[in-house]
Amino acid sequence: MSNAAVLNVEGLKVSFLTETGRVTAVEEVGFSVARGETLVILGESGSGKSVSASVVMDILECPPGTVDSGRVTLDGTDLLGMEPKTRRGINGARIAMIFQDPLSSLNPVYSIGTQIAEVVNVHQGGDGRVRAIELLGRVGIPDPETRFGQYPHQFSGGQRQRIMIAMALAMKPDVLIADEPTTALDVTVQRQILDLLRELQDETGMAIVLITHDLAVAARMADRVVVMKDGRIVESGDLPTVASAPKHPYTRALLGAIPRLEQARQAALSGVEAKVLLRVEGLSKDYDLPGAPFRAGRTVAALRDISFSLDAGTTLGVVGESGSGKSTLARVLMGLDQPSGGTVQYDGIELFDMSPRDRRRFHREVQMVFQDPFGSLNPRMTIEDILCEPLAIQKDILPRRAWRDRAAELLELVGLQTGHLARRPGQFSGGQRQRIAVARALASQPRLIICDEAVSALDVQIQAQIIELLAGLRQSLGLSYIFITHDLPVVRSLADQIIVMNQGRIVEAGETGGLFASPAHPYTRELLAASGLPDWMAEVVRQL
Amino acid sequence: MNLFRRTLLTLFSLVGLFALVFFLSRVTGDPSYLFLPVDASAEARAAFSRAQGFDQPVSIQFFSYLKSILNGDFGTSLRQQRPAMDIALEAFPVTLRLIAVSLSIAFAGALLFGCLAAIRPRGIADRLISLVSLAGASAPDFWVAIMLVLVFSVKLDLLPTSGLGGPAYWVLPVFVLVLRPFGLLGQVVRGAMIQTLSAPFIKTARAKGVAEQRVVFVHALRNAMLPVVTVAGDLTASLLNGAVIVETVFGWPGIGGVMINAILQRDFAVIQATILVTAVAILALNIVIDLAYGWLDPRLRTA
């Protein structure tokens, strides 16, 4: 294998400057990849996989990062000791990279065409316009001539990642590094992007280094896999071998998380008397888009005629892709947005016609966990302040002197330590922050929690932990959930009822089991097909 | 907000400002003291007020003034005995030229050095640039101006002391006017660039093989421009009627000096005319800045 290796990494050690001194982030990391081969680096966030890729791309922030030792070679040429200018000439031309979040990775103020053409321009000179349009067409952007001059925010998430790919492939690189390329995308789109990468690899014969935390993605793509944990490689080999006989405890835990997800629901199903907690009828919501100067705006329907009801103690899964209206639904249900039509009744009281007293009760009893654990916690507040905020807003829930104890109790409930109360969100990982968000939602002793993509951005292992946490709380506290997600395996494990949304409408609704067993709507079927592990892998996992 | 509505609202501001200035400037004292000799009698002053119409209620004065404006007459300067608008329009281009040149230099310099400072916050370049720019921003302008004349014109005999003329005449006044905007803008650029340079798309650009200068000045800078443009707008507005020190020290007959003299002399027609001219410029500038936001950031074009 190493003979044909185009990219070779050996003995890499990287450390970071932190408050307490140097901390080693990556140690003794080595891997190689050959032309036409796909190497998957699998690991949770913070395992050092992105750091390694940054070293290869020469985009590590130095300081605070330092490459202490190691070798990175491309076709035998040392990349680390190179003159910065020569080194920069290799990026984009011989090694290219795509990133997790295509929206923030594309420059918002330049048109996408300019950004693609720039690669050609930088490495080859001349106008890259023709090549850019050709590439846009190749990665499946319809009408590339017109869309050449448009800006990143005018594209969907999947299209943006396609644009990133076009940019990366502009100079037909030998190696493509894809850092979590599909994590931020909807399941159906994920699949398309991965297929596109495959196709393009077949066409150009490039090597791909795919970095992911998602076993399903790894299973679809990998020729070989490297598993990283705490900055070290704990396992490597071809995927079926690694999956069927994991040697390292971490690998075993990673594989074990999948069945845990499926089991969570069974544990929670027990007879609670059916009392309707939330009833939604004919709900619709229109948005007015502002017009250009001297022109009128137009109206877009985000929700159309949504009706369902939720019994106390049960969980409703709301499934759909981005743009399906599911987040708007969450905002309307929380009273953050006014609906254009229809009614929402909470505990028999009309939500948008509540007395102030009822409204206060509603805000106490219904809480929300947001999709983005980085954005939904104020970075300048301490964890204690964050957890006490619901109590501080409605001061009659608990006397002030009891707040601190309550906050400590909540932290322990979600598996964190009371010593963390004085910290700020920036000091926690994504999974920990989402636990904090859950703890905050629990502070006011709610009856219903609305989770909007609450686990989508998290690693599979942490997903499983949060889901288990929620399931456990449901049982101990008698909570109800509305669980909004694009990720089918997640709802399958938690929801009693599921509604599937597409373009603002409910296209299918029903019992979880029945819906998974025999999906009626084509869209549901498409969703199901796109998600989850390939069959062979699912089999391997189940047998563990 | 669309342009039509924005312009309409701006017109409201303009009318409001105009009326406010008219009414409030008349509480700042009786011009007869200034326009008559020190020993003029009370009767002479009363006669003067009568002749100038100052004895009428202010609201009546205002409406008759509005009426004459509709006829294109913005009043006559008491002191110079000629149309007030002529005086304002003579002086305005001088100020405009001066601040156009100064702010262009300050803006370009702030962009360049602010970026250099932001590349490595707390590095040597950053500290040096921050020191120089803050020193410039907090130095009293008249002190700097006179010091420059004494050093560069008199001691070193390099530049003319003052007055209008060729490029050499521009050096000192422009330098003084550049100091504060440069200091302030430099700090803003630096702050915004530090944030922008840690954005993910900067990594993308580097991964594309874009040279570092281009990463900083093309990819990052345009993203960091919004707060810079806001502050630059504020600075321009403040200089449009506030470049007085430089104008008077260097003998540039600009509108700031005209306005200050008119205020001190209670030459109401000139106050109104100069404020009208500068206000139109400032309000138009605010609209231009709103438009610039859209040009700089396509995401703001529809929203």
Added chain:
Amino acid sequence: MRTVFGPGILAGILLATSAIVASAQSITVVLPEEPPSLEPCESKHSSVGRVIIRNVTQSLTVIEPTSGALEPLLATSWEQLDELTWRFKLREGVTFSDGADFDAAAVATAIERLQREDIVCNTKQQTLGGVELTATPVDALTLDITTSEPVPILPTMMSVVQVSAPSMPIEGASRQPVGTGPYTLTSWKAGESISLALRGDYWGDKPEVSDATFVWRSESAVRAAMVEKGEADIALVIAGVDADDPQMDFAYPNGETTRMRISTKVPPLDDVRVRRAMNLALDLEAMKPIIGSEAQLASQLVGPAVNGFDADLKPFGYDPEEAAALVKAAQADGMPVDQTITIIGREGIYPGSTEILEAMQALWSEIGLTTEIRTFDTGNWLRYQNRPFPEPDMPNVHTDQHDNLLGDATFTLFNKYHSDGVNSTLHDAEVDALIEKGEPATGAARTEAFQAAFARIHDDLVADVFMYHMVGYTRVSPRVIWKPSVSTNSELDLSQVRMAD
């Protein structure tokens, strides 16, 4: 940046240096401010007067600056026909710069123009007071001027009346004066400069300077720098601190006299002991360098060249012990000397004025008087200068500076010290009587009455905090030969300027 700046600066410097080389006969004068107009009627405004008086327009009579004597200019002689009428003989062969003949009709028109109602005419208001003039041509070169009330010094008054050409419009203030002087206005670039050029057909001796350009800079240091650098030849009025080069800088008594006017009717200032103490407490000799070491201590509001000046009056001197004792004595008699006295100042009334006030405040506090300083802009200061006073019950001393341009104490005494004077805080029957006695009188009687009034004001009443006969400073380039005089504050006679070579 470099490409823009490097050669740019060099080129600029070359341009600038070459621009300075000018014709040998032309000079540049730098003034403190731009004239608002060049209206002959406004010639008492120093910024106007310095450009036009004697250069563009002339008067029938002139006051010789050094002696204070009245001399003929456009009039060759004059006589008083009766109490109200004066006859002036005009000079022959004089023409206005627009070609019109200078004759009695022209002067009559000019006097009429002076008295119009549409604009504020400083000359009329300030000098003529309420007196109406009627000019009647007798023949081409003889003119009778009749006054509405007796004016014994009409010929002196006529020295401020600038004779404008009949062609000048009656309405509005003129920016294009036409007169009989040796120079005509060639251009006025608003905000930048005013240029005068020598007339070919001037009636008198041809001056040496052929062209004069007036520019203005408000900063004294810049004006001084311009002469030092050769950008200007004469800087009229620079601050004393900037006059540091004995080769170029000339001090001259500028005719101004300063005082602090005391509100003599408000306790504790109605006690003469307190007023005397305030004078004694000031070390005026030591303070002098603040406003100019060449200044003279004053004991009256007019200078030696003015008719009515009393040379026997002596300054009080500096005696803080005596001052403190006087204050104590007043206090013992129940005077509220602990009342705060307001010092009213005006920013920039003369260079160093704020420091002077600060020094006074400190020195008065030494003798046990409490003061507060209130500095105003000119507009606000004037409210406190003129009756009716805004806060009549406020014990105050008020910064004042006075220039008796016409050389006769009547122009000072009435307004400043008479019970009915607009600027007066004094109500003393004896002073009133002396002024009223002097005004209609002539000759020695007039002089004596005025001298007695000044003596009463100074010695008995101590109506003011007497300060200085002020000095002005000019900077004159070695290129030209010219010396300032007492009239320099109001005019710059270009015909007196000689080129050095």
Added chain:
Amino acid sequence: MSQTDPAPLARPDRAAPFRLGRMLLRDPAPLLATCVLLVIVFSAIFGAELVGETATKPNFALRNAAPQFEHGFAYLLGADNLGRSVMGRLVLGARTTIAIAAGAVVLSLSIGGALGLVAGSRPGLLSDVIMRLTDIIMAFPSLLIALIVLYLLGPGIGNLVLVLAVTRIPVYLRTVRAEVMEIRRRPFVAAARSMGAGQGWIMRKHLVPLVLPTLFTIAAVDFAAVIIAESGLSFLGLGVQPPDFTWGSMVASGRGYISSAWWLAALPGVMILATTLSLAVLANWVRLATDPAQSWRFFRASKGSST
């Protein structure tokens, strides 16, 4: 997510003020800035006790004396145009200077900040009205504002502070508005609303703390502008009047002496500069040090960087 976050839980748990304090001790520039500010505050409080008569009593013999050793410690920095010790006056002037500058900056920051907060968080009629008022203030000459206040409200330090504050409002207002419009779209604001938080709560807890660092940076630079503007208003009778004085009025009264005694204006100018610079250095430092994304810049480096 973030590669610079390799060991999130490894960080010690220390109270923030202590942490900042320790960071400060290790960092010479902001440490120096803090010391300068402490000295100035000390002068402002105890200045009157520290300096004797040399700072207030005229001494005509030493008029405009240059900085020198000959006349003793008090005249080390020379004497002013009435022969008073410049050093003594710098110390004595600190109190009024700081009172006026801090008063004006705090007032404009509060008013501008509050209005900007409202304008940014509630688009609509109110916001429009506020923004148009800002336009008016921006176009209104500050000298006229000063004269109007003088005539309507009379002289006095309070009114002076008011005038200075009014003219500075637009800067704060516009900056806050722009930032608020961005921050209020962030999820944690929606999170707070979903808990039933009202506008006031959101402003107090979520918007203000995030906007403050930017405001402090502007305020630091504004300090100098306010002091210089104050000296410019003295001549209207609105500024401080002797025997009170500020560094600004010291600069202004030294204006006439630039060619003969440059130190009269330069030394108080240096004090203004030192204060502004210290404030700005400290503001920038706090801003970087409390920003989680930038705080690594303060960690002690053991090696040079490499790529």
